Amino acid sequence: MNNRTQQKPMRSVWQSLLWKEWHEHKWKLVGLIALVLMLAVMLWRGEPVLLSVAVTTTLFCYSILAGLFLGMHTAAGENEHGTMQFLQTLPVPMRKPAGVKLFVSWVTVVVPVLIVVGLAHAYLSWHQFTPAILANMADWPRRIGMFSTWGFEDWPFGVGLSGVLCVSSLLLWMAATGVNRSDEIRAGAAGFLTMAVVWFGLAMLGYWAEKWDLPGRDYGIVVVAAAPGGLATAHHYMEGWGSALPFFISAVVGHAGLLAWYLLHFGRKTVRPARTLGKRVKATKSDWLAPPRRSQLTAIVWKQVHETGPLALVAATAVLVMASLAFWLNKENSIQNSFTEILAGITFFVGFLVTVVIGQGVFLEDLKPKIGIFWRSRPVNTTLWFFVKFFTGLTVLVVTFGALLLLAYVFDTGRPYFATDHLSMQIAFTVLVFLLIYTLSMASYCLGRQPIIAVVAALGILFCGSYAFGFVFGRFDFDGYVGFVAMIVAQIAATVVAWLAVRNNWGWHK
């Protein structure tokens, strides 16, 4: 008997499920820890006064990214890897694998927060700063307005609590609203749109309640605690209340509802695989075949536009709706009433997330093993295939978001913002950053073949690269020609890596 056959079976269903999920999450945990530490170190730069800024900003950014991306995996990871049908055949209620998956995902996103908090706490204990410096540090999170310290004297614990609440809420929202989608990207799109709609719905409700002085408007604000971000985003409103209890109740009820939704729906629906026996062909049977595509180039462009276009279109629509709503809600506000600035701001924010997702999506389907065999076994020039897809995806991205920015420009041509000499530099810089994010995201997916790991890797490389740049050149801003050259070099390197990975079929998780 060999060692394998001598191994004892797992003692319980829970142990088996935990073992499975741990194996699926362990490298994500390592990646997230590395990412959060890199970001914190980059922002901190060893300056004691910057510690609280670094920890707060890091945990804020981390909570949003980790919550969204791990939520995508929790919602649709099993469908993405074609293992849902296997899970469905196990003689256990689906809420068990669903619950264990969510629990391990939650541990995975929370542990990096605790590590950052623990290290910050250890650093403060080690250096014994004066009370004045400590008070200044503790005040920073309030001043930058991202996370509350919840009145903790030991501010890292307070900020950490905010981080845990925020990442837990976003994870649950994403998992519940993206559950049973056929892949992680679709789950992410569904979850993100739902959350955006919820937030803007709440904003509109608040606006109307205030405008028409609706009864109970002061109490309605407690609903914010149940929205994406949970108590971490509701802390602004809690300060004006005597008791935090209504907010806690709202948060618990809202998130318990999401948890129940997720547990009751996970795996209860059969997501259509690539082929199903379900549909009758009679209705769509056709004897007509349109002429072939004119060239390999047009065929690949057509395919890529079909793959990237819908997501870009949805994102553009969402940006326009969000910007219009925000403009309408703020039109009487003297400070934030510029449609240009609102549209540009939302375009950049949504653009960042969409760029990450579109970058991954360029080769998402092509690098799945069976699809890979399908196109690689044809007389396809891999280099042509790669670069046409790369530039088509990029073009869709640039056209979509460029059109939005152009729209902003058309609405507001007379403003001095657009008349500055600095504008061309800013546009070039922004385009380069987005191009780099797109390419890094694509290259990470081509090598990692796993969306979540690829996102973590892409952002990690971005932060690490920025830090390395700062370390070498003694500056952390990319303005100026050195920064431009560094970004172009990084861009070329990422493109070459992605091209080699596609051409030679290199990749982890193949």
Next chain:
Amino acid sequence: MTQPAIDIQAVHKSFRHNEVLRGMSLHVERGHTFAFLGRNGAGKTTTIQMLLGLLNRDEGSIRVLGLDPEKEPLALRAQVGYLAEDQTMYGWMKCGDILRFLAPFYPTWDHELALKYAKDFEVPLGQKIKHLSKGQNVRLGLVMALAHRPELVILDDPALGLDPIMRKQFNRDLITHLQGEGRTFFYSSHLLYEVEPVADVVAILKEGQIVRQAATEELRRDVKQIFLPREAVTALGKDASLLDTRPDGDEVAVTVEGAEEAIESLRRKGVEHRVVDLNLDEIFEAYVTGKVEGQETSAEEVVLTP
């Protein structure tokens, strides 16, 4: 002189410490339907991926239609039609879309022929691929493998997962539409009854090597099961190669390669015996799972205990 469709010489292929192919050699003449048989995991798909230039060999040489797949993969793939086992395609495309999409990649693509095959095989052109049944999916794959009039068609367990009626229909389509056109078919399978009606030549792959390659009829003539008394096994002669021995009451059932010589030897020595013809399934089984007591393969070395 016309080059063979496929010529594989002493090819080795390992994945880390797992040696999949161990000096495999194979020769496929043009115009033949070649059945490439082996159990699951025997190395059939690895061989096919090397034929298409999707995997590189460690040692040995491969020529397909006179080309080296590692050096000229695109030129080769343009002349080869390939249908993978459980072929997965872009689910969001309609059947008509994928035919239009593939057309520019093949210089010899015949769109009229694609439409003809699509009609003959009842492929619903307006249907999305993700909504096709397994049978429709295989038939669409076959249209894509044939519409550029390839010289060589490689089928890797194409009927895997189809029900028996679908499999029969698939083979009928193959015979009706393809074999008359003088193309070479390289048909990999582990379902013998599936390839038996269509194969001209059979090769059996076991543990990374071809253990037998012969014309189908020759194989049937050459491999037979003989029932004879236990003590008379040595009378089969030294030229008889034993593939399988199985006790059967007072007798033993011996499956031999070189049946004609073995039977002649038994006649000469006056040994009473019965001969049973085998179908391809049984021949395949004897080659890949046959056991000879004492692991000796020559009749003269075998000592059977009662």
